[in-house]
Structure formats: structure tokens, C-alpha cells
Amino acid sequence: MNGAEILLVEDNPHDEELTVRALRRYHVANKIHVLRDGEEVVECLFGAGRESGVCANTRLILLDLKLPKMDGLEILRRCKLDSHTKHIPIVVLTSSRQESDLTRSYNLGANSYVVKPVDYLQFNEAVRQIGLYWMLLNQIPLER
């Protein structure tokens, strides 16, 4: 977990596998850490994980919205309110096209919102572009 560059918050094992495969295929990140529900995220970012420096190393959070225990929007809210995590780019990667989810995500400070395509090729392309942009092009402050 130490030094994970991408935190993937995803409860669906199939989507998790597809995302990780795509990220690896395009070599956008070496270290991917998967969190499967809200509690794991809290533990990782605000609990014990904080001591291990996970916040400092994480360069991107891919966040699903529909999650067990605590939904994605709540995780988003907490991350953007906390001074240790608020600079980490959060890309909402979800199946939901709901206008309300979009609005609320942006209101809570999401950096990007991407609807997971159903089509395999489109899905891969989406993950590739997200990875390239946020991991290679985008700059985030070092001091956090």
C-alpha cells in the first residue's frame, strides 16, 4: 500500500479487474491500490493509513459512486474537506449518468466525472485517457 500512486475505489470485482487491466496495459501507474468500500477508504486516508504517508504518495483517486457502507459522494465530500487529501485529484468513474450525481459530484469538488462505457474498447480508451491526463500531464502541488 505504501507508495500507491492510484487509489481505485470500486466494489464490483469485474469493473475492478477491467480498470486495473487497462491501467497496466497502458503503463500509466505502477502501484494501484484497490479499496472496496467506504470504510476501507476512511481507514486508508483518514485512519491508520495516514501515518504511512499514503496521502502524500497518492496522485489520483478513481472513485465509484455506488459503494457499500459509505457512498462515493460522502467519500468525495470528506476528501475535499480534509487538508491532507483535498489536493488529490478525484475522478468519479461510475455507471451513473444521473444528472443529480453529476451536479453533486462537481459541487463537492470532483475534478472530473467519467461514465464507464459499456463497450470494452471504449472503456479501455476512457481509462487510458484518464491515466495519461491525470498521471502524466496534470501537475499537483508537492507540499501537502
Add this chain to the structure above:
Amino acid sequence: MSRVTLAVLEMLPDPAVLLTVDGRIIAANKAFAALLGSTPERLKEHPLAGRIGMPEPELREITGLCSCTSGALPFAAHLWNDKGEVTRYRLQGVLLDRGDVQRSATLCLRFATHARATHEFHQLNEELVALKTEVLARRKAQVALRESEYFYRQTLDSIPGMVFTNTPDGACDYVSSQWVEYTGVPAEEQLGSGWTQLLHPDDRERTFAAWRKAVEDRGEYDLEYRVRRRDGTYEWFKTRGRAIRDEQGSILRWFGTAVNVDDLKQAEEAIAVRTAALAEANNELESFSYSVSHDLRAPLRTIDSFSAIIEEENGHSLDDEGRRCLGIVRKAATQAGELIDDLLELARLGRQSMRLGPVAMTVLAHNAADELLRAEQRSTLDLHIGEMPPCLGDARLLKLVWANLLGNAIKYTRTVEAARIEVGWLPDDQRSDMAIYWVKDNGVGFNMEHAHQLFGVFKRLHGNEFEGTGVGLAIVQRIIGRHGGRAWAEGKINGGATFYFTVRKAEA
């Protein structure tokens, strides 16, 4: 004639005579008799009519004029004495007994003791004419006022609503008969602030406060409150008050009306209940479509993606049939995904609030076409978009209409050699405020017998040779319906199709 009157008449130093309106002398004093060279007794036997000549007005008119005032009026007259000599006199007339002004009124004429010069006589005459005109005008005004008061009262008492007036400080000083009729409470008990006792206890404080505020702000007010009927039940009234002001703007009176809106109010409540139920149903639909969009899409992605992974990683160990079957699985998954998206779109269209504004339809059609053609890459497609008038609508929704109609036109001309698509408009003969927009293609067309099915969800007139979910035209229909317009189509097999829709034109 009373003895007092006769005594007073006799005591007058000036000549004076009591006479009826038709000139019969009732009594005359000695001075008057002397004036005519006669005696009071003798005078009584002769009517004065022949002896007294009024310059302009007749005796009747003098009587009429006198009847309009309680004081004495000055007149001028000439008088013939017994010797036949004529003298001009100034005289004052007072009506003693009104009786019938035209017949039996009694008039007292008092003559000035000295004759006046002729010019004064004429001056008096002019004054008299002016006076007569003024009195007549005043009488006319009085009659008009009485009539208009009667008219207003009749009006106030016959309109279905109720009427009241208040003094500038807010105290009620009039309630129309309907109030009394409705409440069963006499008008005098409702005056002042008595009317507040008839309000529903729950509305009393609120209404009185709002009313006091309106009076203090010197503004207008619109209130709704319940009023107690004579049978003790309460019904809702809508009250509206306006201040009547003088030329300086100060309030002369408040004029208010109240209309029974109980039926309306009950209907409103029923609507509110139904709206709440609808909102709840809508929420359920919302969470349903949320589940659909999330929970159905995820397994479809799994099906498609893992089939693709088999293809990629184990493709070499599959034979052609295996790869074909896998292809079918993937295509079905993709189609189901599109279908879900389209259905969600359709559901969303019904709920979304409309943002109306002027929409440049020509630009919008161009934008939609450009996006479609970017993906199309067909060199043979001839697309012509004519100039069209702007309409009043929701640009986001109308763009979907163009996208769907143009998308269909592009799709169904793919098998045609020289594909041509035209876009234009027509004035609507049935409704001058609407414009008919159309998209015409020379594609595969359709059988008009099935035209009515075109706009239904999942209704497709073509098989799998053309891709599609069968929701596009349903979306068009719903959007145009929400704009208050119509959508229809004309076509024939292998003869192209034209799709029409109407939207309200934007104000020029």
C-alpha cells in the same frame, strides 16, 4: 293659510301677496292693495295672473326656482294697477308651501317699495336667467347622482362577490347585502372591526395583521381567509382591496371585494395531494432508473469486456465459429447498453424542466448535423440545410430532435447511391404562431400504413439491416409534445421519408 302667516303678511311694511302657482291670490296686505289701487278683499276676487307680468319666467318657473332653495329669490316683474298703468318692480319670492310645485304650491311675493330703473330691471333679468340655468344644472346633477348611486348600489348588491368599503384608517363602513346574506350577521355588527369576528379563528390574527399592514403601508392587499357562513361552516374567500385616492393621492376610502374560492381551494388541496403523490412516484422512478442505469450497465460491461478479453488472449485457441459466437455476445451486450441509455434519456425527458428561450433552428440543425457527419465519413452525402425561422423552445431538447431526425436520415440513406438530405420549414396553416420544420431524405422510406407506429417506443419498421434501438423517434415525439407541437412523417418504400414537427415561432 294659518293665521300667523296672515298676521305676518299684514305686518310687512312692503307690499306682499300670497298666491298659488296658477296666479290665484290667497291673501294680500294693505300695502299691496294700495300698490294696485285696490283693497285686499277686492283683490282676492281677481286673479293676479292678468296683473302681474313676469319678464322672462312665468310664475310657474318662479315657483320651481323657489322650490330649489329655502331662502328668498330676487325677481323682477311689472304690475298693472287698476287704472291700467304699468310699473316695474323688484320683488322677492319665497315658497311657503311646496305642495305640488306645478299646481298647488303657495308663493309669497314681496315687492320692493320703490320702482327701479329699467336697466336694473334687465340686469335682474339676466341674473335670473343665469340663476335658472345654474339651478337646472344642479337639479340635473342631483338626479344623475341619485341614478348613479342607485346603479352602484344595485351593482354592488347583485354581483356574485361581496363588497365592502373602509374609511382611510381601516374601519369598515359598508358591507354589501351579500355579506349579510352569507354570514347572517347584520351589517351594523360587521362595521368597524366587527367583521374580523366572522373569520376563522386560525386566520383571524394573520388576516388582521396583513390588513393593518396594508392600511399602514397605504398599499393594496390580496388575502385569502375563511369566513363563517350563517350555518356555522367556514368557506375560503379571496379578498382584494384597493385604495381610492383623491387628486393629491390621499386615500379617500378603501374599496374591497371578496369572492368565494372554496371550491377552488379544495381543488387546490386535492391537486397538492396528487402532486405530492406524483412527486413520490417520480422519486421512485428516479431511484428505479438509477438502479437501471447502474446495475444493468455493470453486468453488460462485464459480458462485453470479458468476451473481448477471451478474444484478445485466447482468440488463437478458438475456431471461427467460437469467435463468431463471441462476437454475437459482444454485439448484444453493446446494443443492450445503448438501449438502456436511450430509455433513460426518454424517461429523463419527461421529468426535466424546460428552459424556454428563442432558439436559432438553422444553427442548431447545422450543429447536430456536423456532429453526426464527423462520425459518418461519407463523401456521397448531399446535405442541404435551408434558412429557418427561430422558434421558442428548449435548445438542448430541440438539438436532440435534430440529432435524431438527421441521424435517421443519414442512417436510412446509407444504401442509396446519391443520398440527399434536405432540411427546411413551412408556415403552419392551422396555427399561425407555429412553424413546421422538416427533414427530407431520399432513403429507403417506409410504408405509410405503418406511419402511426413510427413514434412508438421500440417500434421499428426496419430490421437489423439498420442499427437502432427504436427509441429515437419516441424521444422526438416526447420533446415536441412537451413543446406543445406535433410530429408526423410521410414516406413510401424506397421513395424516401419526410419527418415534420411543429414548434412555436419566437417573437420577431
